[in-house]
Each structure stands twice: as structure tokens, then as C-alpha cells.
Amino acid sequence: MSEAAFGELPQATRATLVRAQVNYGRGAVPTVRKWAGVVGPEIRQQADGHRFVWWKSQLSEPHKVLPEIVNEDLGPSRHAEVRAWPKQFERVRELAGTFPDGSGSNCFGTVMAACGVEGAESVWMLREPFEEWLANHTEPGGRDDVPGTVFVWRDTASRVQHAALTIGDEWMLHKPSQSWMTPRKIRTVGEVKRATRTAGWRLERHRVVG
Structure with missing residues (x-):
């Protein structure tokens, strides 16, 4: 599904899809609490307010986002x-x-x-x-x-x-x-x-x- 198609869905449906991603152990649905300060508080409106999807639009400022993504799992390579x-x-x-x-x-x-x-x-x-x-x-x-x-x-x-x-x-x-x-x-x-x-x-x- 594309970002545009996802955005056209009712919010309740978007929330259900994101929760399903979490329940099935799929990736790319990080927590709003951790990332709102980096990508902006508007991600609370994307799905259920607790998780969001990593769409391309969230990477508009890669200098802020990518270092956090790379280092979040086990920290940086030493x-x-x-x-x-x-x-x-x-x-x-x-x-x-x-x-x-x-x-x-x-x-x-x-x-x-x-x-x-x-x-x-x-x-x-x-x-x-x-x-x-x-x-x-x-x-x-x-x-x-x-x-x-x-x-x-x-x-x-x-x-x-x-x-x-x-x-x-x-x-x-x-x-x-x-x-x-x-x-x-x-x-x-x-x-x-x-x-x-x-x-x-x-x-x-x-x-x-x-």
C-alpha cells in the first residue's frame, strides 16, 4: 500500500492496520513517544497515536532521522x-x-x-x-x-x-x-x-x- 492510499483510509482503519503490524511482529512501526520529538508531533495523527509508519515523508530531514535510526539498535558500530x-x-x-x-x-x-x-x-x-x-x-x-x-x-x-x-x-x-x-x-x-x-x-x- 502506498503512503497516499494509507492516508485516505479512515483513521480507525489506519489504527487497526498499524496495530496488526505490531501484533504480527513486523517492523517499520516505531513508537510515537520515541520519535515525535524528531519527526514532529503530527505523527500522532497518522494512525492510533501510539505507533506510526515509516513513510518517505518522515525522511524529509534525513540528517535528523537517520542517525537516530542507525544507532537505536545496539548503538553505533565501534x-x-x-x-x-x-x-x-x-x-x-x-x-x-x-x-x-x-x-x-x-x-x-x-x-x-x-x-x-x-x-x-x-x-x-x-x-x-x-x-x-x-x-x-x-x-x-x-x-x-x-x-x-x-x-x-x-x-x-x-x-x-x-x-x-x-x-x-x-x-x-x-x-x-x-x-x-x-x-x-x-x-x-x-x-x-x-x-x-x-x-x-x-x-x-x-x-x-x-
Whole structure:
């Protein structure tokens, strides 16, 4: 649906659609409370007064909006603070702090690309190919303070939900989401663990081999 078509709907219908986005766990419907001071109080009238949709019109002043969007999930990438990059994972430095060309690129592809899978950072990597790569190129275990430990978070059904890669000195590479607005970030192991803590998720460690 276009922004114009959305705006022509009755407000009650717009509110219902936005609430449905939230209930289904979809993105791009942030809270009015957080963003009214950045994009303007008029967003309270867009839908139900509590959430709004990120239409192009909300990006008319990107110098105000984009820094907030980029930093809201886990904060900014800290790649400038890294003093020693892992030689066995040459692409980590190339990927750190970069943005994908569009939405779709995710944490699985980022980890695989950092470990040498060509082009993995640019595609929507599904669970199945990631699980296959994990089975063929890693073994259980690993340490948080050395390069090459893949963190894997699984839900109660054992489905992989997130992944990240240690690069040494307690730093990690990961992509917080598959959205265009989250870069491939360098954060500390502790920061990533805290931000990824979710009820029902369990953390596994796998050591990259070969």
C-alpha cells in the first residue's frame, strides 16, 4: 500500500492496520513517544497515536532521522576502536560498519561472509543454508576472547534466531536485523549478549574450523 492510499483510509482503519503490524511482529512501526520529538508531533495523527509508519515523508530531514535510526539498535558500530583485526577472517574489517544495498541482508549472511562465503552478505540468508554451513564448517565450543567463535541463539523450538562472530579481544561482528537501516556492527561480546537476551532463547557457541 502506498503512503497516499494509507492516508485516505479512515483513521480507525489506519489504527487497526498499524496495530496488526505490531501484533504480527513486523517492523517499520516505531513508537510515537520515541520519535515525535524528531519527526514532529503530527505523527500522532497518522494512525492510533501510539505507533506510526515509516513513510518517505518522515525522511524529509534525513540528517535528523537517520542517525537516530542507525544507532537505536545496539548503538553505533565501534569498529574505529578495534586495534587488531583477525588475519584469518580477512573480510571482517571490510564488512565492519557497512550498510547493505537494501533490506534482506541479515546476521546469518554476515557471519558466513566474514568466514569467507562469497556474496553471503548481500542476500537474504535463510535458516537452512546457514544451518548447513554451520554443520560443515564449525564444531561445538569456542571462546569469547578469540576470533572465530560463532554465537548462535535458538528459540524453544531449536530454530536459529540470531548469529554473531567473535573477532578477538572481546569484540564481535553482527548485523542486528535484516533491515537496510542496521549496519554490520562491531560491538563487545557483552553488548551483543545483553541486546540479544530474549525469553526462551538459548545461546550456543561453535568454533570455525578448516
